[in-house]
Structure formats: structure tokens, C-alpha cells
Amino acid sequence: MSLQERIYQHFTDSIQTKHDALESLPNSIELAGQAIVQSLLNNGKVLTCGNGGSAGDAQHFSSEMLNRFERERPSLPAIALSTDTSTLTSIANDYSYDEVFSKQIRALGQAGDILLAYTTSGNSKNIVSAISAAHDREMLVIVITGKDGGTIAANDLLQDSDIELRVPSNSTARIQEVHLLITHCLCDLIDFQLFG
Ligand SMILES: O=C(CO)[C@@H](O)[C@H](O)[C@H](O)[C@H](O)COP(=O)(O)O
Ligand SMILES: [Zn+2]
Secondary structure, three states: OOHHHHHHHHHHHHHHHHHHHHHHOHHHHHHHHHHHHHHHHOOOOEEEEOOOHHHHHHHHHHHHHHOOOOOOOOOOOEEEOOOOHHHHHHHHHHOOHHHOOHHHHHHHOOOOOEEEEEOOOOOOHHHHHHHHHHHHOOOEEEEEEOOOOHHHHHOOOOOOOOEEEEOOOOOHHHHHHHHHHHHHHHHHHHHHHHHO
């Protein structure tokens, strides 16, 4: 395959994955947007987390909440749990990398807050621990996944009120591309519902 053909393939695969996601995800995205708005209206906040590219997604969402998305509006409360390197390295060093998000959630999470977790595989142990910590803090969990949902789906780790947005693809890159689209949908739904 030539370089041009490879590029064409990436674009067409990405477009196809978005088409597939459009068949399955809009209802759950709407529910997730409504759940976040409900939490914000009750003085809640959104804690976000993910690893690698998904850490970038988590930070992308929180910055659009704290600063702005597409329009002027007041800052909205969100904290990305992947940004404080002193906290991340000390928890990983003293305890385990699996606990880097859950320990922060146990300190910062309040009942009615939202955990927005990104994982393409559903297998990352620190995300699994984060979900458990969020439940202990009586937070609602929105998990954005892909593939077969991994450990989270296989072990039925979500509660009835939680929401999973699973991108129908087995490619990490394609899943991440749709995760970004979902993130922007959520930002738009939040702004629209709160500010018209
Ligand atoms: O961005 C990419 C691959 O596109 C990588 O950095 C990827 O995010 C990392 O391998 C993550 O550790 C994968 O974690 P997860 O999505 O399985 O939870
Ligand atoms: Zn990536």
C-alpha cells in the first residue's frame, strides 16, 4: 500500500466508524449530557480520567468546561485527574499505578458528582479502581469505551444509573477519534441545556 493509500484508508475507516457510532450512540450521549447538566445544576462537578491519548481526552473535556467550548458562558466545574504529576507519581511510587485516579476520587469526589472516564479497552486497572471509588463516593459514572467493553463490561462493574458509551470498533485509534467527537457532543449538549 502506498503512503497515499494508507492515508485514504485512515480517513475512510474513521468516517465508517463515525457512521457506525451514529447508529448506536445518540441516545446514550443524550442521557450522558442530561446527567452532567443535572449534576451541575445541583452544584456537582465532573472528575475526568484516562491513560495516554485518553488522558488527553479527559483534559480536553475539563478545559472546555473550565474555560469555554464554542461560546461565551460562565466557567463550569471539572477536574482532570491526569494532570498533577506530583500526585500521580507519588501514588504510583508509594502504592500502585492502579490507584492514581481512585485515591484522588476518594479525596475530591462528592455525592452527586460525575466521573467521566475514558478507556478504549475497558481494561485499564486504574479506570476500574476509579469506577469503584466513584461508587463509594455516590457519584454517577459515565464511561466512554470501545472494543468489547473489556473488564468493565465483562464484570458488570457499572450500576443501573451509570452510562457506558461504547464505540463499535476494535481499533484504538478509530475509537479515540470517536471519543473526541463524543466529547464535543457532550460540551454542546451541556452549553445548550444550561444557556440555550
Ligand atoms: O493514544 C494511544 C493510542 O492511540 C495510547 O497512548 C493509548 O491511549 C494508551 O496505550 C493507553 O494506555 C490505552 O489505555 P486504554 O484506552 O486501554 O484504557
Ligand atoms: Zn492515540
